[in-house]
Amino acid sequence: ETGVTQSPTHLIKTRGQQVTLRCSSQSGHNTVSWYQQALGQGPQFIFQYYREEENGRGNFPPRFSGLQFPNYSSELNVNALELDDSALYLCASSPDPKETQYFGPGTRLLVL
Amino acid sequence: DAKTTQPPSMDCAEGRAANLPCNHSTISGNEYVYWYRQIHSQGPQYIIHGLKNNETNEMASLIITEDRKSSTLILPHATLRDTAVYYCIVRVLAGNQFYFGTGTSLTVIP
Numbered sequence: 001e002t003g004v005t006q007s008p009t010h011l012i013k014t015r016g017q018q019v020t021l022r023c024s025s026q027s028g029h030n031t032v033s034w035y036q037q038a039l040g041q042g043p044q045f046i047f048q049y050y051r052e053e054e055n056g057r058g059n060f061p062p063r064f065s066g067l068q069f070p071n072y073s074s075e076l077n078v079n080a081l082e083l084d085d086s087a088l089y090l091c092a093s094s095p096d097p098k099e100t101q102y103f104g105p106g107t108r109l110l111v112l
Numbered sequence: 113d114a115k116t117t118q119p120p121s122m123d124c125a126e127g128r129a130a131n132l133p134c135n136h137s138t139i140s141g142n143e144y145v146y147w148y149r150q151i152h153s154q155g156p157q158y159i160i161h162g163l164k165n166n167e168t169n170e171m172a173s174l175i176i177t178e179d180r181k182s183s184t185l186i187l188p189h190a191t192l193r194d195t196a197v198y199y200c201i202v203r204v205l206a207g208n209q210f211y212f213g214t215g216t217s218l219t220v221i222p
Contacts, residue, residue, distance in 0.1 A: 002155070033209065042199060042212030043156065056208045090155050097208040100146070103155035 002026060004093050004104035012110045013081050021076045021107045025093030031055070032074040033101055034066060035090040043090055049074055050097045086111045115139070115202045121217045124194075130187040132216050134200030137181045144203045145176060146210065147185045149196040156199065156212075159185065190220045 003026035013019050025032050031050045035043035045058035049068035063079040072093070078085055088108050092101035117135040124130040136145065144163050148156040160167055160174045162183075167174045173186040187194055199215040 002157075004155070031208075035212075040214075042214055043210075045209040045211070048208050050208075058209065088153065092155075100158055100161065101210065102158060103148075105155045106153070108153070 002093075002102040002104065004091065004102055006089075006091055006104040006107050008107060009105070010108045010110075012112065014112050015081055015083060017081050018077065018079045019081060019109060021078075021089050021091075021109070023074045023076070023091035023093075023104060025072045025074070025091075026102055029093035029095050029102075030072050031094045031097045031099075032068055032072065033092045033094070034074070034076050035092065036060070036085075037088040037090060037106070038084075039087070046076070048097060055097055081111045083111050085109065115211065116200045116213055118198075118200050118213060118216045120214065121219070123219050123221055124187075124190045126192060126220050126222050127189055130190040130194065130218060130220070132185040132187075132198050132200075132218065133182065134184070135182045136200070136202045139180050139202050140204070141180075142204065145174065145180075145183050146201040146203055147172070147174065148199045148201065148210075148212075149194075150199065150215070151193075151196045157196075159198075161203075190218075192220050192222065194218065195220045 033048040034046040037043040047057040088106045092103045146161040147159040176183045197215040
């Protein structure tokens, strides 16, 4: 167990809706990274938050946005959901942006 | 973009050592080699990482060639619970993200 938790575990949405996924980082970690994992693929980096600021972003459109709170927990928001957004969404926390990342169990999102 | 090459699948007999290879021929001097594994639909689990020297922890050993162009993850006594997808990742020291490829699907056979 890494101490990283995510909620909800599963979620079903329809195309065009908006979704918010949540992540609680491991104690002592100030950095949270978010990844999207499509079926049969490796995780793809979405963005990273460090001390409440975005600290790097992958090749994802602006409808993917995030927040980090003073307690270092984080949210991933996705607007205007598309069918291709169906995936496992993973968050990972680390003590520092450049340190080893420890992953949570993920949230499985299905967009119909 | 993933900078590593791994075989798509491997089998290993239970109790034997599992040796998982990884090629990273374009690795730079400031890049680490990380290994994670992912058991079906769970979050990736950190295993080990190294820069130049061989590393060992309670889970595995990491052997990096002298020219650093390839490495091998060794699970000394594979069990059925080691069946998973294993990802070899090269990470820039100053970078903040991991580039996952498609990994090696290891099946441990009873």
